[in-house]
Amino acid sequence: MPEAAPLWAALVLPVALCLAAVAAAAFDAVLGGDARRGGPGVLAAATAPVREGLRLLAQQRRTTPSADVALGRIGLGLVPVAAVLAAAVVPWGGVSVADPVVGIVWFNAMEVLAWAAVWLAGWGPNSALSLIGGYRFLAQGLAYELPHMLALTIAGLGAESLRVSEVVGAQQGLWFVVWMPAAFAVYLLSAPAMSFWGPFGHPLGRDVAGGAAAEYSGVDRLLLLGGRWLLLVATAAFSVPLFLGGGQGPLLPGWAWTLLKTAAVLAALIVVRRMLPVLRMERYMEFAWMVLVPLALLQALFVAIVVLNR
Amino acid sequence: MPENTVFWVLAALAVGGGVMVFRFDSMARATYALLLSLLCVGGMVILLGLDYLGVVIVLMMTIEMAIMAVFMVMYMMNPAGLMPMSMQHNKKGAAVVCTGVFLLMASGIVLAPWPPRAGTADDDPTKALGESLMGPQMLTMMTLGFALFATIVATVLLATHRGRYDRLGDDLRARRADDPVPGGVGR
Amino acid sequence: MNLELFLLAAAALFGVGLFGALTQQSVVMLMMGLELMLGGVILAAAAVWHYIAPAATDGQVLVVLAVTVMAVEMAIGFAVVTALFRAREVDMTDEAGDLRA
Numbered sequence: 001m002p003e004a005a006p007l008w009a010a011l012v013l014p015v016a017l018c019l020a021a022v023a024a025a026a027f028d029a030v031l032g033g034d035a036r037r038g039g040p041g042v043l044a045a046a047t048a049p050v051r052e053g054l055r056l057l058a059q060q061r062r063t064t065p066s067a068d069v070a071l072g073r074i075g076l077g078l079v080p081v082a083a084v085l086a087a088a089v090v091p092w093g094g095v096s097v098a099d100p101v102v103g104i105v106w107f108n109a110m111e112v113l114a115w116a117a118v119w120l121a122g123w124g125p126n127s128a129l130s131l132i133g134g135y136r137f138l139a140q141g142l143a144y145e146l147p148h149m150l151a152l153t154i155a156g157l158g159a160e161s162l163r164v165s166e167v168v169g170a171q172q173g174l175w176f177v178v179w180m181p182a183a184f185a186v187y188l189l190s191a192p193a194m195s196f197w198g199p200f201g202h203p204l205g206r207d208v209a210g211g212a213a214a215e216y217s218g219v220d221r222l223l224l225l226g227g228r229w230l231l232l233v234a235t236a237a238f239s240v241p242l243f244l245g246g247g248q249g250p251l252l253p254g255w256a257w258t259l260l261k262t263a264a265v266l267a268a269l270i271v272v273r274r275m276l277p278v279l280r281m282e283r284y285m286e287f288a289w290m291v292l293v294p295l296a297l298l299q300a301l302f303v304a305i306v307v308l309n310r
Numbered sequence: 311m312p313e314n315t316v317f318w319v320l321a322a323l324a325v326g327g328g329v330m331v332f333r334f335d336s337m338a339r340a341t342y343a344l345l346l347s348l349l350c351v352g353g354m355v356i357l358l359g360l361d362y363l364g365v366v367i368v369l370m371m372t373i374e375m376a377i378m379a380v381f382m383v384m385y386m387m388n389p390a391g392l393m394p395m396s397m398q399h400n401k402k403g404a405a406v407v408c409t410g411v412f413l414l415m416a417s418g419i420v421l422a423p424w425p426p427r428a429g430t431a432d433d434d435p436t437k438a439l440g441e442s443l444m445g446p447q448m449l450t451m452m453t454l455g456f457a458l459f460a461t462i463v464a465t466v467l468l469a470t471h472r473g474r475y476d477r478l479g480d481d482l483r484a485r486r487a488d489d490p491v492p493g494g495v496g497r
Numbered sequence: 498m499n500l501e502l503f504l505l506a507a508a509a510l511f512g513v514g515l516f517g518a519l520t521q522q523s524v525v526m527l528m529m530g531l532e533l534m535l536g537g538v539i540l541a542a543a544a545v546w547h548y549i550a551p552a553a554t555d556g557q558v559l560v561v562l563a564v565t566v567m568a569v570e571m572a573i574g575f576a577v578v579t580a581l582f583r584a585r586e587v588d589m590t591d592e593a594g595d596l597r598a
Contacts, residue, residue, distance in 0.1 A: 071338055101436065102362045109369035115376040116345065123338050123379075138376055145373070162362070162436070282491045290495045317498050321506040324540075328513040328533045332521070344529050351510070351536045354503070355560070358547040363560050367539065370564060374532075374571055381575050382525050385582060404519035412512035419504040429552025442554035443561070450558055454565050461569045468576035471583055 009097050014084045020237075020262070021229035025049035028270045056222040064125040064215050072124015076220050078117035079227030086110035087234040089164050093247035093254025096164065103164035104156050107238055108149060111194050114231060115141045118196060118203060118212050121224055125215035133211025136281060137196055137203035143285040144200075148190035150296035154183040155242045158303050168246030175245040179306070182299040184243045186292055191239065191269060193284075195231035198273035202281060236265040317357060324350035332398075337382040345375035362436035503544035511537035524581075524593075528574045532567060539563045 026046040033045030063069075089096060089103040100106055115138060122134020156162050158180060159170035170176075177184045193200040196212075204211040213224050240246060240261045247254025327347030334340045348371040356364030398404075432438035443451045477487040510533055517530025539560050546556020581593055 068336065068338065071342065074342075100361060101434070102365050105362060105365045105369065109365050109372065112369055112372045112376075116342070116372055119376055119379060120338075120342070135380065138380060141373075141376070286495050311498075314498055317502070321502070324506065324536070325509045325513065328510055328536075331529055331533065332513075332517045332526070340526070340529065344532060347510070347533065348536050351540050354506070354540055355543045357498075358503070358543045359551075360543055360546070360557060360560070363543065363557060363564075367564060370568065374568065378525070378529070378571065381578070385525055385578060386523055398520040399522050401520050404516050407519060408512045408516040411515060412508055415508040415511065416505055419501055419508060424500055425549055427548060428550055431547070431551035435551075435554075435557065438554050439557040439561070442558060447554070447558050450562065454562065457569060458565065461572050465572045465576040468573075469579040 009095070010088070013087060013097050014080075017084060017087055017230050017233055018226075020233045020266075021226065022049055022053075024233055024266050024270065025229050027267065028273075031270065031274060053222055053226065056218055056225075059218040059221075061220060062215060062217040064127055067126045067215075068124050071120050073220075075117045075120025075122075075124060076216070076223040076227075078113055078120070079224055080230050082110050082113035082117060083227060083230035083234045085113075086231075087237060090234070090237045090258075091165055091168060091241050091246055092258050093256075094165075095255075099163060099165050102162045104152050104162045104167070104242075107164075108152055111231070111235065112141075112145070114194060114196075117227075121216070122203075122212040127215045129208045129210070130212050130214045130216075132208050133203045133205070133214065136205070136208075136211060139281040140193060140196065140200060140203060140284070143281055143288045144190040144193035147186045147288050147292035147296050148194070150293065150300060151183040151187040151190070152242070154180055154296065154300050154303050157300060157307060160307060164241050168241045168248070171245040171248065175243065175248075177243040180243065180299055180303060182295050183303075184239070186296050187239055187242065188265070188269070189292070191232065191235040192273065194235060195228045197228050197232055198269070199276040199279050200284075201278055205278060232269070233262075233266065236269060237262045239265050313357065317354065320350040320353045320357065323347070324354070337386045338379055341375055341379040341382050344378075345371060348375070359431060360435055362439070500544055500548035503548075504541055507537040507541035507544065509537075510534070510540065524574065524578045528571065531570055531574075535563050535567045535570070 026049050029045045029048040030042055033042065033048075086107050088098045089100065089107050091099070118137040119134040122130045122132070122137070124130075155167055155176055158176055159167040161167060161170070167176075192198040196203045202211075204213050208214065213221060216224055237258075240258055244261045244265070247258045249257035249260075252260070324347045327343045327350065330343040331340050331347065334343060349368055352364045352367035352371065354364075355367055358364075474482060477489060478484045479488075514530045514533030514535075514537060517533060518527050519530075521527045521530060542556050542559040542563065546553075546560075550556060
């Protein structure tokens with residue numbers, strides 16, 4: 001049983017999440033800088049996300065005629081809020097901000113808020129291109145959500161509990177990734193998908209001039225683009241208690257291991273992202289239904305048999 | 311009592327959101343007012359001690375309403391809600407009926423001699439629900455499963471305008487299905 | 498907080514939903530009314546479970562049932578509207594009177 005985190009942890013969490021997101025974005029920028037010859041130096045690339053964030057903070061807000069400002073702003077605000085709420089159930093070593101009985105379902109529910117958020121953000125400015133982006137994310141959500149839910153279910157099934165701390169506790173000795181590799185792989189695939197980033201960045205694609213983000217500038221844009229880094233960090237961090245044994249490891253304390261593993265997962269996602277093209281959703285949809293769902297179901301069957309014979 | 315406050319806020323938002331569904335001119339706003347209302351229902355279910363079901367309601371309703379918004383915008387005549395409009399019929403009669411129904415239910419609720427609480431809740435209501443669905447209520451669960459499966463088949467049948475002859479040719483012998491949108495497995 | 502308050506909230510939701518289902522001309526809006534009514538049913542079932550029979554799971558099963566009915570209703574409703582719209586480009590109940598049994 002993990003100890004309950006002190007109240008100030010709820011205030012630290014968003015800050016920590018933001019720092020992690022900035023670090024991840026900096027790493028991505030450094031990799032991107034290396035890819036182009038004659039690109040900026042490492043230092044310039046690493047500080048690029050911070051500079052871009054500050055620039056957006058100072059930038060003027062763009063408005064469009066007959067926009068649905070209220071809905072658009074709700075959507076924009078919901079992206080980072082959903083990420084923080086989802087991250088609240090991630091245990092840091094032995095401590096988590098909240099450890100509800102149904103932690104896994106809670107994570108899933110909060111991360112689905114991003115569906116509504118991106119669509120609302122696309123709807124808000126009353127612009128065709130940004131609405132196309134919103135629609136694309138809904139299609140993407142339909143494609144990734146089912147295998148993703150199955151992957152979450154499999155981890156809960158293996159631990160016989162939906163409480164995240166008990167899922168971590170069940171991995172004493174053997175991490176879930178060892179005997180649930182398919183579930184882990186499916187989860188990793190849906191992590192960038194739910195943060196509409198990298199190969200799943202179609203909703204914000206260049207072919208629709210930035211998609212859901214097309215009409216946003218200033219703080220609005222910062223919320224949307226920063227929010228998706230927050231979502232990515234939150235989902236990467238949640239893979240650690242689900243499949244990678246949480247804070248378990250030799251020598252170092254629990255929180256350090258959580259941090260290290262999260263950083264490793266994030267780094268892997270960021271590196272692999274550069275090798276993959278942007279996916280169109282109808283392609284991923286068929287792949288999800290024809291390959292990922294049966295694979296996850298077989299994995300669930302295997303885990304269920306193991307659990308029954310334990 | 312913080313719980314009381316939470317209840318009143320959630321109940322007010324749920325009913326208020328429900329009313330706004332039929333008052334907003336914009337379809338997107340109507341859909342998301344409904345989402346707000348149903349999320350508050352989920353919150354109240356959590357307040358009643360059913361954590362799992364409450365969170366599942368939040369999860370399901372968010373997905374449902376996100377998709378509903380697409381259909382709203384697709385089919386309704388003023389998607390953006392730029393002009394006020396009314397798409398109602400028989401408003402007066404409906405108002406009378408609804409007020410009547412509500413008063414009837416309310417008087418029943420207030421006047422009925424509700425039995426006292428029998429027994430205590432299981433420590434883990436989620437587990438109790440699961441064991442009940444996989445045990446005594448297995449028939450319910452199986453019926454739900456079949457109903458959902460039938461729904462999938464029926465929805466696809468109703469919504470698609472292309473049958474297998476369109477996809478695979480008159481003799482069903484085409485090696486590649488002739489789909490307007492190619493999929494990702496390369497069939 | 499007591500049973501009556503929860504049930505009154507549920508009845509209010511049901512009433513508002515019924516108003517929507519009776520007045521709306523568009524099938525999609527009509528379904529939103531149905532969703533609200535089912536939301537009321539869910540709330541009532543959960544309240545009765547909590548305040549009257551928490552030892553049994555029947556109230557919870559009823560909630561599961563209502564949630565499933567919501568999903569089925571949405572899916573079939575949209576499929577029917579799509580089929581109807583394909584056939585004659587309408588989505589209004591008044592113009593689909595011949596679907597009357």
